[in-house]
Amino acid sequence: MDAQTVAGDAAESMLCLLLARPENVPEMNMLVMKKILKSGCTPLVVTVNKPFKVLVKLYEKEGISPDSYYVIDAVTQYSGGVCTPGSRVKYVTNPSNLTDLGIAITELLKKMPVGKKCIMFDSVSMLLIHIPSVTASKFLHFVVTKLKLTDVSGVFLCAEKGLDPVILSQMSSFVDHITDFEKIGADTCIL
Amino acid sequence: MPEKKAGLIEGATVEESGSVDLFKTVFERIQTAILVIDPAAHRIVDVNPLMESLTGFSRDQLLGSTCHGFVCPARFGECPVTDLHRDTLNIEREIINANGKRVPVLKTVAKAEIDGREYLVESFTDITDHKRAEERQLALIAYLSESILRARKPLEIMQTDFQQLAGQVKSGDYDAEEIRMQLQVHANNLRQILTNIEDLQKKALEGRSDEIPPEFRDFFKRT
Numbered sequence: 001m002d003a004q005t006v007a008g009d010a011a012e013s014m015l016c017l018l019l020a021r022p023e024n025v026p027e028m029n030m031l032v033m034k035k036i037l038k039s040g041c042t043p044l045v046v047t048v049n050k051p052f053k054v055l056v057k058l059y060e061k062e063g064i065s066p067d068s069y070y071v072i073d074a075v076t077q078y079s080g081g082v083c084t085p086g087s088r089v090k091y092v093t094n095p096s097n098l099t100d101l102g103i104a105i106t107e108l109l110k111k112m113p114v115g116k117k118c119i120m121f122d123s124v125s126m127l128l129i130h131i132p133s134v135t136a137s138k139f140l141h142f143v144v145t146k147l148k149l150t151d152v153s154g155v156f157l158c159a160e161k162g163l164d165p166v167i168l169s170q171m172s173s174f175v176d177h178i179t180d181f182e183k184i185g186a187d188t189c190i191l
Numbered sequence: 192m193p194e195k196k197a198g199l200i201e202g203a204t205v206e207e208s209g210s211v212d213l214f215k216t217v218f219e220r221i222q223t224a225i226l227v228i229d230p231a232a233h234r235i236v237d238v239n240p241l242m243e244s245l246t247g248f249s250r251d252q253l254l255g256s257t258c259h260g261f262v263c264p265a266r267f268g269e270c271p272v273t274d275l276h277r278d279t280l281n282i283e284r285e286i287i288n289a290n291g292k293r294v295p296v297l298k299t300v301a302k303a304e305i306d307g308r309e310y311l312v313e314s315f316t317d318i319t320d321h322k323r324a325e326e327r328q329l330a331l332i333a334y335l336s337e338s339i340l341r342a343r344k345p346l347e348i349m350q351t352d353f354q355q356l357a358g359q360v361k362s363g364d365y366d367a368e369e370i371r372m373q374l375q376v377h378a379n380n381l382r383q384i385l386t387n388i389e390d391l392q393k394k395a396l397e398g399r400s401d402e403i404p405p406e407f408r409d410f411f412k413r414t
Contacts, residue, residue: 022347026355049352051372057365079375081368125344129380129387133340134404159344166406 013116013153015144017171019160020181022125028181029122030062032155033069041118041153043069044108048095049126051076053084070112072104087111096130098139105143109152118153119143125159137167144174196254198237199227199305224296226258228311230273233258236310245296245317247289262286264293272300272311279313286315295322327398333407334395341391342384349377 020028036043047055052073056066071089076082078094090104109117121127121143127136140156147154156171160180172178218225224245227237238253246253246262259265264285271277279300285293296315303312356373359365394402 022344023351025348026351049348049376051369051376054365054369054373057369061364075376076372078379079372081372081375123348125348126380128341129345129383133337159348161344166404166410169410170406 013147013151014177015147015154015156015175017124017156017158017175017178018181019158019178022159024181025123025125025157025159028157029120030058031181032120032157033059033064034062036118036120036153036155037064037068039116039118041116042112044072044105044112044117044119045069046072046074046101046105046119046121048074048130049122051079051081052086052089052091053081070108072101072108074101094130095127098131098135102139102142102146106146109150116153118155119147121154121156123157123159125157133167137170140171141174196251198250198254199310224315224317226253226262226313226315228258228313230302230309230311233267233270233273235262242315245288245294245315246286252289283318295319326400329403329408330398330400331395333400333403334391338388338391341387345380345384349380352377 018028018032033043033045045055050058052071053076055071055073059069060066066088069088072092073083073089074092074095074097077091083091090108092100092104095101105119109119121140124136124140127139131139144154146152154175156175168178218239221239222241224242225237225239226235226242228234229236235253235256235258238250240250242253243250248262253262256262259267259270263270264287265271268274272279279298281297281299284296284298286296286298288294295318297318299314301312301314303310352373356370359373360370
């Protein structure tokens with residue numbers, strides 16, 4: 001897909017699987033966050049890799065205010081850390097707890113202010129540590145269906161070649177675009 | 192004692208007996224299971240001994256029986272040869288044995304005219320061992336692919352995270368608990384990756400193909 005196509009119409013919800021080289025996944029997270037905010041959407045970050053406290057610091061270093069996004073954190077409890085309560089964060093015991101993860105997504109989406117919303121899932125590749133690829137594919141299908149019904153956009157981050165051709169083909173049937181992060185221009189809006 | 196049924200070959204005339212003897216010997220010794228079918232009635236008119244051992248039915252049980260729903264899974268009116276007019280040359284099919292189990296076979300059907308009447312000569316080669324080996328190969332590839340998927344890419348991401356962690360420690364901007372949490376996440380992840388690899392290796396060695404999703408099977412067949 002070229003950069004122009006990726007730009008799309010920010011008024012419509014869009015679902016995108018964004019692929020990057022593994023070493024570029026953290027950078028992809030930052031860039032996607034900035035682009036979501038720039039497009040006027042409120043981001044809901046689902047993290048299965050970085051604890052909330054660390055994520056807040058990483059975003060702050062990039063000039064992203066903690067008041068501008070919501071987080072579902074599936075690793076603080078998993079690491080034995082303290083889950084500091086907050087109006088913008090929900091904790092899930094561990095990344096394999098898909099039931100609670102699904103509930104947390106539903107609840108936080110309802111809690112978020114009216115307006116354009118976008119989920120950023122970081123990352124599908126790390127989720128695969130905790131659940132088999134078949135289960136991951138079913139869960140992502142469930143999330144995507146939920147997002148489509150509520151007109152919420154979604155960006156699923158994934159390491160390139162981190163999905164087997166079968167899952168990739170399944171995901172291509174339920175997301176709007178599969179995009180190579182390295183091919184997206186810096187000035188391109190992904191939503 | 193009931194009279195033994197006569198097959199098509201036993202019904203040959205005396206004049207034909209020389210060639211019949213030769214044909215009968217070949218028919219009985221050939222290592223391919225053979226059914227001779229009357230296509231008009233879909234009835235079995237002859238079988239060779241290997242067909243008996245392949246199906247588990249005796250010759251007497253087979254002779255005169257209707258082929259569909261008996262040894263052939265096709266329903267009445269859906270015979271692949273006479274109703275659907277499909278070419279059947281070494282294609283993978285299943286036959287139903289005496290225990291009701293489906294046996295994978297390579298099937299070929301040829302039309303033959305005997306004494307002015309048309310018959311179907313159906314030959315079957317049991318490919319159970321071949322299918323078993325194919326399933327085992329599928330399991331090995333599927334579990335190897337899943338192992339790589341669930342270990343390699345996450346490890347590559349973790350490698351980048353460790354580099355980022357080193358930078359965080361050096362910067363002094365992150366407290367000890369924030370560093371510990373990230374290290375603990377990765378320690379837990381590494382333990383989980385090792386468990387995954389052990390599980391997948393066990394399943395691959397056992398050749399367990401029952402958990403392989405149909406989509407992967409289709410992909411495997413296509414490639």
